[in-house]
Each structure stands twice: as structure tokens, then as C-alpha cells.
Amino acid sequence: MSKIKEKFAELEKKNQKALVSYIMAGFPDEKATISTVRGLVKGGADIIELGFPFSDPLADGPVIQNASTVSLQKGAKINKFFTLVKKIRKETNIPLVLMTYTNILYHKGYSKFIKDAKNAGIDGFILPDMSIEESKEYTHAAKNNADTVFLISPNTTKKRIEKISKASTGFLYLVAVYGTTGIKTGIKNYTLKAIKDVKKQTGGKIPIGVGFGVSTPDDVRKYIDAGADAVIVGSAYLKLIENTPQNKLESKIAAFTKKLKKQTIPK
Numbered sequence: 001m002s003k004i005k006e007k008f009a010e011l012e013k014k015n016q017k018a019l020v021s022y023i024m025a026g027f028p029d030e031k032a033t034i035s036t037v038r039g040l041v042k043g044g045a046d047i048i049e050l051g052f053p054f055s056d057p058l059a060d061g062p063v064i065q066n067a068s069t070v071s072l073q074k075g076a077k078i079n080k081f082f083t084l085v086k087k088i089r090k091e092t093n094i095p096l097v098l099m100t101y102t103n104i105l106y107h108k109g110y111s112k113f114i115k116d117a118k119n120a121g122i123d124g125f126i127l128p129d130m131s132i133e134e135s136k137e138y139t140h141a142a143k144n145n146a147d148t149v150f151l152i153s154p155n156t157t158k159k160r161i162e163k164i165s166k167a168s169t170g171f172l173y174l175v176a177v178y179g180t181t182g183i184k185t186g187i188k189n190y191t192l193k194a195i196k197d198v199k200k201q202t203g204g205k206i207p208i209g210v211g212f213g214v215s216t217p218d219d220v221r222k223y224i225d226a227g228a229d230a231v232i233v234g235s236a237y238l239k240l241i242e243n244t245p246q247n248k249l250e251s252k253i254a255a256f257t258k259k260l261k262k263q264t265i266p267k
């Protein structure tokens with residue numbers, strides 16, 4: 001069983017849901033990433049989504065676009081990224097999901113890239129621009145090597161949800177709001193309805209994660225109460241990282257994570 005599947009099974013036994021924390025590797029530098037990961041683990045994050053920067057992050061709002069630019073300016077390279085992942089693996093066994101764009105894998109070839117990522121310690125992939133229609137080579141290369149997390153949105157048709165949920169082995173990522181990533185205010189009713197509809201359609205076969213715009217403990221609680229099996233928080237972490245001196249990063253990240261994690265536990 002994969003580390004991601006084990007994590008969901010462990011949480012189910014404890015009647016808890018998953019907090020997935022997204023950070024951009026190398027933002028603002030690798031030292032900050034290590035401190036942030038320590039804070040996430042200390043604060044009780046269940047899965048870390050680790051971003052590798054891409055020059056044209058089309059699904060990302062300004063906060064993550066800025067983080068991508070800074071990380072690329074600091075010389076982000078995939079082999080350095082894998083070395084960083086190995087460093088993280090020396091400290092924690094937390095499931096790690098690599099979030100990047102398809103081009104980054106395509107260059108090296110899906111099979112070679114996924115094997116290198118697995119050897120470094122990556123457990124799964126989120127490729128927001130990987131369409132289900134073009135995903136055969138990728139899902140074949142990931143089989144027995146890493147979990148796949150595909151995206152759906154509140155207006156994805158049932159037919160496509162059927163196809164996409166079958167190709168997803170880690171969890172199904174329901175994008176909460178239309179548009180790009182980034183801190184948003186308020187929860188949309190169409191998202192709460194979509195969580196219920198997708199859970200009903202997939203019959204619990206695959207955990208449903210909700211992300212995009214989730215930035216407060218109250219947001220987490222609302223999506224968990226609506227039935228989400230996981231909630232993903234990204235831009236709110238990057239804002240916190242931007243505004244925290246490095247010597248306070250680990251404790252600040254741990255404190256914020258504790259508040260978010262608390263909301264994934266039934267009252």
C-alpha cells in the first residue's frame with residue numbers, strides 16, 4: 001500500500017481527515033523549505049504538497065507565481081530538488097506529493113522522471129495541466145511507483161469525473177473555486193454541493209481533497225463538515241513564509257498548522 005493510501009487509512013481509523021500543506025520548494029530558499037517542513041510536521045500536517053517551480057504556472061495566482069519566480073531566480077533545478085527531497089526524507093516520513101507542470105516531467109521522460117522522484121522520496125504527483133485524455137503514458141509510468149492526483153472542478157461532468165477518478169490513485173483534487181490558486185474569502189455553496197455530489201458518485205472509492213482559496217481554520221472546518229476527506233492549503237502558507245523571519249519560521253508554521261489540523265478532527 002502506498003504511503004498516501006496508508007495515511008488515509010490511518011486517519012480513517014482515528015476518524016480524522018487530512019490536512020495537505022502546499023509549499024514551493026526553494027522559496028525563499030532551501031533553508032526556509034527545511035524549516036517550513038519541520039514546522040509542518042510538528043504542527044501535524046498529514047501530507048506535504050511540494051511545488052517545483054515552472055516558468056509559466058498558468059493555474060497559479062500571484063502569490064504562487066511570485067514564489068515560482070523567486071525559486072527559479074535562486075537557481076531551482078530538478079536534480080537540486082531531488083537532493084532537497086532526500087534531505088527532507090532524512091527527517092520525516094510524511095507523504096510527499098510533487099506539484100509541478102507536465103513539461104517538467106515530459107523533458108526527462110515520464111518513466112525516468114518518476115523513478116528518479118521515487119528514489120528521492122516522492123510518493124505522488126499533482127500535474128494541474130495533465131488532461132486525462134493525454135495521461136496514458138504518465139499513469140502507466142506512475143503505476144507501482146507513485147500515486148496520481150488529478151483535478152476536477154465543481155462543473156466537471158459526471159462522465160469526466162468517472163474517468164478522472166478512475167485514473168487518480170492518491171486522492172481526487174476538487175478545485176473549490178473557478179480560476180487560479182490564491183487566498184479567497186468566503187465559501188461557495190456550489191463547492192459544498194460539489195463535495196457531496198462527487199463523494200456520492202465515487203462512493204468513497206477515492207478520497208476527495210478540496211483546495212484553492214482555503215486560508216483559515218474556519219474554511220477548513222466548513223469543507224470538512226461538507227464531507228471533504230482532505231483540505232489543501234497553499235497560498236496562505238506562502239504569505240506566512242514571506243512575512244516571517246527565518247529564525248521564527250518553524251514555530252510560526254507549526255502554530256498555523258496546528259490551528260488548521262484541529263479543524264480536520266470532528267468536534
Ligand SMILES: O=P(O)(O)OC[C@@H](O)[C@@H](O)c1c[nH]c2ccccc12
Pocket residue numbers: 022049051059060064099128180181182183184211212213214215232233234235236
Ligand atoms: O494556494 P491555494 O489557493 O491555497 O490553493 C492550493 C494550491 O496552492 C496548491 O494545491 C497548488 C499550487 N499550485 C497549483 C496549481 C494547480 C492546482 C493546485 C495547486
